[in-house]
Amino acid sequence: MQPPYFSVCNGGGVRLRASLFDMDGLLIDSEILWHKAEVEIFGSLGVTLALDVGRSTKGMFVNEVVNYWFAQFPWTGPSPDEVAEQLLARVGDLVEAEGRLLPGAHRALDLAGERGPVAIASSTPIALIVRCLEHFELMDRFSSIHSAELEPYGKPHPGVFLSAASALGAAPRECLVVEDSAAGVLAAKAGRMCVVAVPTFEDRLEPEFALADLVLTSLEDLTPEWLDERFA
Numbered sequence: 001m002q003p004p005y006f007s008v009c010n011g012g013g014v015r016l017r018a019s020l021f022d023m024d025g026l027l028i029d030s031e032i033l034w035h036k037a038e039v040e041i042f043g044s045l046g047v048t049l050a051l052d053v054g055r056s057t058k059g060m061f062v063n064e065v066v067n068y069w070f071a072q073f074p075w076t077g078p079s080p081d082e083v084a085e086q087l088l089a090r091v092g093d094l095v096e097a098e099g100r101l102l103p104g105a106h107r108a109l110d111l112a113g114e115r116g117p118v119a120i121a122s123s124t125p126i127a128l129i130v131r132c133l134e135h136f137e138l139m140d141r142f143s144s145i146h147s148a149e150l151e152p153y154g155k156p157h158p159g160v161f162l163s164a165a166s167a168l169g170a171a172p173r174e175c176l177v178v179e180d181s182a183a184g185v186l187a188a189k190a191g192r193m194c195v196v197a198v199p200t201f202e203d204r205l206e207p208e209f210a211l212a213d214l215v216l217t218s219l220e221d222l223t224p225e226w227l228d229e230r231f232a
Contacts, residue, residue, distance in 0.1 A: 015232035016194060018170040019112035019178065020161055021142075023122040026180040026198060026219070027105045028132055030095055031058060037090040038065070041083060045075040058181050058203075061123045061154035062087055092131045101136055104219030108178065109141045111224055115231040117143040121164040121177070125149045143168060155183040158191030165191070176230070178219075182208035194230065196222065 025031035038057075039049045047069050057065040066080045066087070078086070112118050119142055122129055126147045133139045144167040151159035158172075165175045177188035178196045182203065188195045189211045197212035198219055209215055216222060 014173045016116070016176050016227075016230045017174040017232055018116045018165065018168040019118045019176045020121045020164045020168075020188075020193070021109070021112070021118065022177075022179045022181070022184050023120055023129060023132065024124055024180075025058070025102075025200070026178060027102060027109075027138070028095065028136065029100050029102050030091070030132070031180075031200075033094040033099060034087075034091055037087050037094060041086050041090060042069055045073075045077065045083070047073040047075065058183070060183065061148045062125060063149075064154055088125060088128050092128055095132050096135050099132070099135070102219060104222065108219040108222050109138070111222060111227055112176070112178075113141065115227055116170075117168045119144045119146060119164040119168055121146045121160045123148045123154050123160070123183075155181070156186035156190065158187045158193075161188055161191045161193060165193070174232075176227075179212075182206045185209060185212050 021027060024034065036051065039051050042049055057068060060068070062084045063080070066084045070080050109118065120129060124147060126145065126149065129145055129147060144164065146160050146164040146167065148154040148160045151157070151163065153159055161175070161177060162172060165172050172191045172193050175193045176196065177184070177193045178198065179185050179188060180198050180200065185195055185197050185208050195212040196214040196216060197209050198216045199206065199209050214226065
């Protein structure tokens with residue numbers, strides 16, 4: 001059996017100073033809720049998605065998701081922008097009705113916060129990030145909040161991580177990124193950041209996760225010892 005993690009982080013001796021967390025699928029068990037909303041909304045437009053099949057657009061910005069499906073199955077009626085707004089509203093409702101924090105979320109935020117400032121860097125739009133964090137009473141855990149909606153490109157482009165690092169006053173190589181998606185790992189590595197990946201069981205064999213410096217089966221497996229070896 002593979003050990004819960006492996007590590008090759010910071011071989012160059014650069015010490016970490018700040019942490020950047022994704023949100024959906026990492027802190028909040030919301031990826032299934034995104035998929036549920038997509039099945040509902042796109043299904044009403046004639047785009048049939050299977051609820052029991054993994055979400056192929058995981059890690060993409062919501063407008064990219066809508067445009068992806070519109071390009072394959074053009075629909076008449078609401079515009080892609082209107083569909084994106086419907087999706088965001090539905091996901092917010094589902095998070096408040098069915099969402100839960102994933103195991104180890106509070107502890108991981110505690111461990112990171114004890115070692116430096118912490119930011120959210122997510123593909124989710126700002127309004128929905130705030131709605132989710134307020135629902136779970138997590139707003140005060142973060143020094144800043146960043147969304148790919150404010151960047152020219154979403155993940156796997158590193159823009160949202162670079163903006164978050166700058167806001168915390170840290171160089172990219174001084175940042176730890178905690179991610180659950182392959183696109184997020186690629187984005188963080190493109191930004192030359194240290195990466196902890198927490199893929200789902202279904203995603204763990206995706207080759208992108210081999211780029212991560214630490215791969216965990218759960219946030220519960222993140223240890224203070226591993227962090228202490230890498231933070232200033």
